[in-house]
Amino acid sequence: xxxxxxxxxxxxxxxxxxxxxxxxxxxxxxxxxxxxxxxxxxxxxxxxxxxxxxxxxxxxxxxxxxxxxxxxxxxxxxxxxxxxxxxxxxxxxxxxxxxxxxxxxxxxxxxxxxxxxxxxxxxxxxxxxxxxxxxxxxxxxxxxxxxxxxxxxxxxxxxxxxxxxxxxxxxxxxxxxxxxxxxxxxxxxxxxxxxxxxxxxxxxxxxxxxxxxxxxxxxxxxxxxxxxxxxxxxxxxxxxxxxxxxxxxxxxxxxxxxxxxxxxxxxxxxxxxxxxxxxxxxxxxxxxxxxxxxxxxxxxxxxxxxxxxxxxxxxxxxxxxxxxxxxxxxxxxxxxxxxxxxxxxxxxxxxxxxxxxxxxxxxxxxxxxxxxxxxxxxxxxxxxxxxxxxxxxxxxxxxxxxxxxxxxxxxxxxxxxxxxxxxxxxxxxxxxxxxxx
Amino acid sequence: xxxxxxxxxxxxxxxxxxxxxxxxxxxxxxxxxxxxxxxxxxxxxxxxxxxxxxxxxxxxxxxxxxxxxxxxxxxxxxxxxxxxxxxxxxxxxxxxxxxxxxxxxxxxxxxxxxxxxxxxxxxxxxxxxxxxxxxxxxxxxxxxxxxxxxxxxxxxxxxxxxxxxxxxxxxxxxxxxxxxxxxxxxxxxxxxxxxxxxxxxxxxxxxxxxxxxxxxxxxxxxxxxxxxxxxxxxxxxxxxxxxxxxxxxxxxxxxxxxxxxxxxxxxxxxxxxxxxxxxxxxxxxxxxxxxxxxxxxxxxxxxxxxxxxxxxxxxxxxxxxxx
Numbered sequence: 001x002x003x004x005x006x007x008x009x010x011x012x013x014x015x016x017x018x019x020x021x022x023x024x025x026x027x028x029x030x031x032x033x034x035x036x037x038x039x040x041x042x043x044x045x046x047x048x049x050x051x052x053x054x055x056x057x058x059x060x061x062x063x064x065x066x067x068x069x070x071x072x073x074x075x076x077x078x079x080x081x082x083x084x085x086x087x088x089x090x091x092x093x094x095x096x097x098x099x100x101x102x103x104x105x106x107x108x109x110x111x112x113x114x115x116x117x118x119x120x121x122x123x124x125x126x127x128x129x130x131x132x133x134x135x136x137x138x139x140x141x142x143x144x145x146x147x148x149x150x151x152x153x154x155x156x157x158x159x160x161x162x163x164x165x166x167x168x169x170x171x172x173x174x175x176x177x178x179x180x181x182x183x184x185x186x187x188x189x190x191x192x193x194x195x196x197x198x199x200x201x202x203x204x205x206x207x208x209x210x211x212x213x214x215x216x217x218x219x220x221x222x223x224x225x226x227x228x229x230x231x232x233x234x235x236x237x238x239x240x241x242x243x244x245x246x247x248x249x250x251x252x253x254x255x256x257x258x259x260x261x262x263x264x265x266x267x268x269x270x271x272x273x274x275x276x277x278x279x280x281x282x283x284x285x286x287x288x289x290x291x292x293x294x295x296x297x298x299x300x301x302x303x304x305x306x307x308x309x310x311x312x313x314x315x316x317x318x319x320x321x322x323x324x325x326x327x328x329x330x331x332x333x334x335x336x337x338x339x340x341x342x343x344x345x346x347x348x349x350x351x352x353x354x355x356x357x358x359x360x361x362x363x364x365x366x367x368x369x370x371x372x373x374x375x376x377x378x379x380x381x382x383x384x385x386x387x388x389x390x391x392x393x394x395x396x397x398x399x400x401x402x403x404x405x406x407x408x409x410x411x412x413x414x415x416x417x418x419x420x421x422x423x424x425x426x427x428x429x430x431x432x433x434x435x436x437x
Numbered sequence: 438x439x440x441x442x443x444x445x446x447x448x449x450x451x452x453x454x455x456x457x458x459x460x461x462x463x464x465x466x467x468x469x470x471x472x473x474x475x476x477x478x479x480x481x482x483x484x485x486x487x488x489x490x491x492x493x494x495x496x497x498x499x500x501x502x503x504x505x506x507x508x509x510x511x512x513x514x515x516x517x518x519x520x521x522x523x524x525x526x527x528x529x530x531x532x533x534x535x536x537x538x539x540x541x542x543x544x545x546x547x548x549x550x551x552x553x554x555x556x557x558x559x560x561x562x563x564x565x566x567x568x569x570x571x572x573x574x575x576x577x578x579x580x581x582x583x584x585x586x587x588x589x590x591x592x593x594x595x596x597x598x599x600x601x602x603x604x605x606x607x608x609x610x611x612x613x614x615x616x617x618x619x620x621x622x623x624x625x626x627x628x629x630x631x632x633x634x635x636x637x638x639x640x641x642x643x644x645x646x647x648x649x650x651x652x653x654x655x656x657x658x659x660x661x662x663x664x665x666x667x668x669x670x671x672x673x674x675x676x677x678x679x680x681x682x683x684x685x686x687x688x689x690x691x692x693x694x695x696x697x698x699x700x701x702x703x704x705x706x707x708x709x710x711x712x713x714x715x716x717x718x719x720x721x722x723x724x725x726x727x728x729x730x731x732x733x734x735x736x737x738x739x740x741x742x743x744x745x746x747x748x749x750x751x752x753x754x755x756x757x758x759x760x
């Protein structure tokens with residue numbers, strides 16, 4: 001008798017009735033919104049400017065530094081340096097300057113006639129990349145100008161040599177050329193991969209905790225006297241997958257609802273702080289018709305089913321492994337060590353995804369999207385860029401094989417693990433359980 | 438034909454043999470007490486009957502058919518490790534667990550209500566398990582074992598954790614189930630359970646069956662041919678010892694002043710109690726001998742308690758059965 005639907009049903013209904021589920025479903029979109037908003041707001045609030053005191057004995061760099069939003073450039077006050085050079089004797093004076101928050105001293109020393117320059121920056125705390133890069137660029141630009149003058153070149157002539165090419169990427173299809181919409185593909189691929197990553201971790205570990213709960217609560221003995229361990233495990237995995245999908249749908253609906261509501265009330269336009277902080281409209285990503293057009297031109301009919309397939313297969317693959325870990329330990333605290341080897345490939349996949357986005361058809365991308373533990377995330381990253389059919393087919397067959405394999409392995413471990421209490425579980429012991437009769 | 442038939446079942450974990458060629462038969466409607474020291478393999482045997490574990494060799498037959506998943510609905514199980522879902526309502530747990538057994542939802546609902554009324558726990562339906570005491574949770578688990586009206590009921594230490602009231606109630610249910618034709622297997626360390634309830638008994642020790650059989654037969658087997666004779670006699674002239682030519686031995690003789698410990702009323706008469714070791718063939722001669730000299734008011738075979746039998750059987754089997 002097949003009891004998987006019964007087990008899955010219990011998992012689904014008891015979980016969606018729980019207080020945490022309801023709270024998380026409501027708070028999810030809000031938290032997600034905050035997640036995106038907070039860094040933007042933080043960047044706006046972080047407008048405390050840094051004062052840079054310039055020590056430029058040659059006087060050649062006066063015009064090189066223009067004040068910006070976050071940086072103010074001033075000449076070193078008279079009398080700070082007794083001999084016109086930075087040395088230990090004037091330490092007290094310099095320290096006094098640096099004591100004010102967010103200040104630094106920049107020393108520029110021209111070494112030779114071709115304007116090679118020693119640049120040094122001193123501050124109380126080590127300087128951030130933003131400051132050092134800005135200074136380097138300004139100094140480089142100034143030296144560039146100085147050298148042009150030295151060689152008798154007209155800066156305008158040189159300027160006219162520069163061009164700003166805008167490469168448009170197309171793919172050649174049977175119907176001719178088509179826009180390859182690289183940016184769109186990148187966004188889409190990464191978004192999907194992130195979603196996948198979240199789903200596997202959130203709900204995969206929920207499977208693990210569910211198994212631990214049944215085992216620690218000693219209800220397991222009764223369960224496996226009525227139902228085969230395999231059916232119990234599959235029921236749990238499927239039930240929790242439905243919980244996850246249900247929650248995602250709720251989040252999407254709520255998120256859309258909230259943003260529509262906010263849009264309808266015109267709240268986003270009336271919010272005063274954003275206009276006063278100096279961020280211009282052009283810096284904010286705006287939805288323009290181009291985007292809508294690009295969205296419309298994506299090959300959705302192949303992306304969506306494939307995405308769903310990788311999504312579910314990837315989840316099942318990992319959820320089965322999480323279930324095996326849950327069955328092997330007595331409490332959640334003991335699970336850490338065994339969760340590590342499972343989470344490594346997922347983390348590796350999400351880290352690799354940025355390289356894959358840069359080079360979606362390279363060999364790293366190829367192999368990582370074949371390897372079944374990383375393919376659910378990395379193939380999804382590649383999909384919007386267009387992947388040859390044979391690669392998808394090969395990757396899917398590996399994934400399906402791995403999925404079957406992981407369910408088999410997890411089932412074997414589960415069946416022994418759920419009866420074992422008080423054992424110090426290691427990978428070696430798990431291997432032994434695998435081959436028990 | 439026996440209802441439950443365990444045929445030379447063996448099970449070992451790595452280098453440790455838990456059960457070695459264990460065979461056991463229980464007749465329909467009997468109550469079998471499963472005894473054995475801790476770690477003797479009782480739980481493993483019970484798990485195999487519940488199909489939680491598979492035997493390495495041997496087979497288990499229920500009502501003439503080898504065990505299969507279809508038997509789930511015919512077996513009721515109260516595990517020693519009691520457990521429920523902490524956060525789930527009692528009513529929902531009962532329905533879920535009995536549906537996993539294979540009951541339909543409507544049957545499960547009827548049965549759950551019936552048993553909750555019977556055990557006076559009607560008001561618990563919407564309570565969560567974590568709100569109940571340990572003893573109360575145990576009642577819920579008992580209901581789980583009984584709900585589907587199983588033909589074979591396996592109770593692992595059913596009395597531990599119950600107060601005297603609930604223990605009495607459980608005893609009644611066990612006897613009532615037996616009368617209704619249910620076969621029971623009760624694993625226990627409480628010897629009075631065996632003496633009170635069990636029709637048969639099996640003792641497992643060191644992976645094997647040490648003794649098995651109907652309760653009375655087992656006691657007789659261990660009785661050492663002792664009889665107890667009570668004679669009404671004046672303490673001043675006690676009944677004589679058995680004649681020297683009898684192949685019997687007087688073990689003790691004492692006068693009983695109070696009759697409170699006796700199974701019958703002595704109406705204030707002075708009584709002498711004699712304990713004699715004698716083969717059953719000598720009993721008639723002994724009765725005649727004592728009736729000549731005084732008046733026998735009580736004669737009984739002295740059966741050992743299961744406490745004694747257990748210690749004797751486990752103690753004498755100190756040689757490992759397996760190697």
